[in-house]
Amino acid sequence: MSQSDPKLNINSSVRQNVFVRQESIAARQPPIPTRGVLAWINDNLFATPLSGFVTLACIALVALVVPDLIRYLFIDAIWSAEDGVPCRVEGTGACWAFVERKLSFFVYGSYPREMVWRVNLTLLMGALLVGWLLIPRLPAKRLASVLFFIAYPVAGYWLAYGFEGVLPKVSTNLWGGVFVSLLVALVGIVMSLPIGIVLALGRRSHMPIVKFVSIVLIEFVRGVPLITVLFMANTMLPLFVPQELTPDRLLRPLIGVSIFTGAYTAETIRAGLQAMPKGQFEGAMSLGLSYWQMMRLIILPQALTMVIPGIVNSFISLFKDTTLVAVVGIFDFLRAIEVARLDPVWAGPSLSTTGYVFAALFYWVFCYSMSRYSQNLEARLAVGRRR
């Protein structure tokens, strides 16, 4: 460097021993980023030639499908119409006007229109209570569960079905649509847990009759399809019991669905019971707890936590299975759509697609939220076992 540098001049004697670089280093290539959008794309989408190829293929597929889908569902769709004529025109997309016009039929079925506030109120109460139970921050869970499991079914029944002298009766043959779908799912879900717990404990019991009955029931119900159970409940039951005692047409599939889901839940819960270490049982017994105390306080809370994914899985499949009640003449949501598209005023080629897209959306929203909630629940309850 130049002689005029004051620092170097001071210690000129040391200068010979010091290495000072005379020219600057050539700039190197910047490192491949490990963070940011580009890095993510590189790592996840184009890590290997194969994954790069798959990525491109997927993009091509999306590009092929999505624009048409959007055009069909939104741009070319008919949003309002008086009857099916505009939806019939060649090149039009989904007929949302049909869904809009028939929406009340999809939701309430044949429930008298001047009284649908009763259904709305029932559903609203249910939604609030379910929310209260499911959102962890909210207090007084015990009160909520008493309300939901004991007060709500009675109140909901009175409200929807009617109460002598206060609310006029609306017989169940008029119930339908989303209301019935949710009712079947909710009753199935709520009833299947106690049935499942009792059957699971029964199957592991040492009392031969209890054990035998539980095994027969579980294996019999699991061995036949749900449709068969529904047919049995619907067509055979009335032949066995006297006319006056015949259960209501809507009650029959409810019983069938509860027992069916109960049997599956029982096996899931049994898996949880069997996974419990023996020490837990022995520990509980050595404390002098009775059988029911042991189950209630020690075993079941742990066993049930373990099998939450399995239980939610069977709830999700139950929710979709509710569509099967249509085969015994119950107007559930899907059935309402199928019937509505036959209406000569609306009939047309695009109605089936529109109706089924709408149904798919409904079932997906419900099933996906259940699955998300179960993941959340699992994470919360697994804190104790986290390593």
Place this chain on the structure above:
Amino acid sequence: MKRIIATCLIAAAAGMAATSSFAQAGKTLDQIKQRGYLSCGSNPGLAGFGLPDDKGNYAGLDVDLCRAISAAIFDDPNKVKFIPLTAKDRFTALQSGEIDVLARNGTWTQSREADLGLLFAGVNYYDGQGFMIRKKLNVASALKLEGASVCVQQGTTTELNLADYFRSNNIKYEGVVFATSDEALKAYDSGRCDAYTTDASGLYSERLRTVNPDEHMVLPEIISKEPLGPAVRKGDDQWYDIVRWTHFAMVNAEELGVTKANVDEKAKSATPEIKRLLGSEGDFGKAMGLSKDWAYRIVKHVGNYGEVFEKNVGEGSKLKIRRGLNNLWTKGGIQYAPPVR
């Protein structure tokens, strides 16, 4: 142990009490009057015959028959509880006593009456298998369908009738079978077949589901017999008569020119047939356990057969089914009712 035995005894006693009350259960009409409504098995969805509208109210030809029965009994067409039944559980529902009458476009056949313990109380719609073709084919008869391809649903009597018909007429055809009627219709609509076949009552509503209904027509040939009518349980002849004569009263009313609009005026008419029908002379309802103006109530609240037909499936509806066989016997059809006297 004691407790178990006691429980069993109580259950058995309850069962016995219930069975005995079942045996005492009276006649159908008394039950209906006591309970305050008619329980009618209906189709959950067949355009023109039984289909809920936007508000969920049932409408259709079969539905109006049930309303007519209710009108005859209660002087009110709305005291009916419609129970939607699938093809599979319709007969059990009737056998078990869950419904009083099955008006669900059921075909009257020998085995259904002989084996299932049912009685068909009449024919409110003469149906049969027909063909739908494109108008531009310029074919006026099914016999001219030589070499045509026909879309049909698999595994149905429709498929068998089709084969029989073309074989007995020595016509070559190509049957294109599909698992569901939806698929068969779609294939026909997209031009895969020249013709589509199913029961004529269904053809008219299926036609409306094609892309352009005006391009299609239903051929006049009917190649099978499908008499559709209401059914009741065997063993209660009075109830059978009521259902049967409700239909006959509607047909007679049409024949005599009595309509919903002019029934009050006609009740004062001097024609003896009309007087007997509407109850201004004689008391013909009594033997059936009904009032003497039973037929007047039917026509007043629901209408005569022709009106009901036009409103639900005929020119007054979207279906626009021709009367054809279902016209009165005086007008070239086979709807014929014995006289009220």
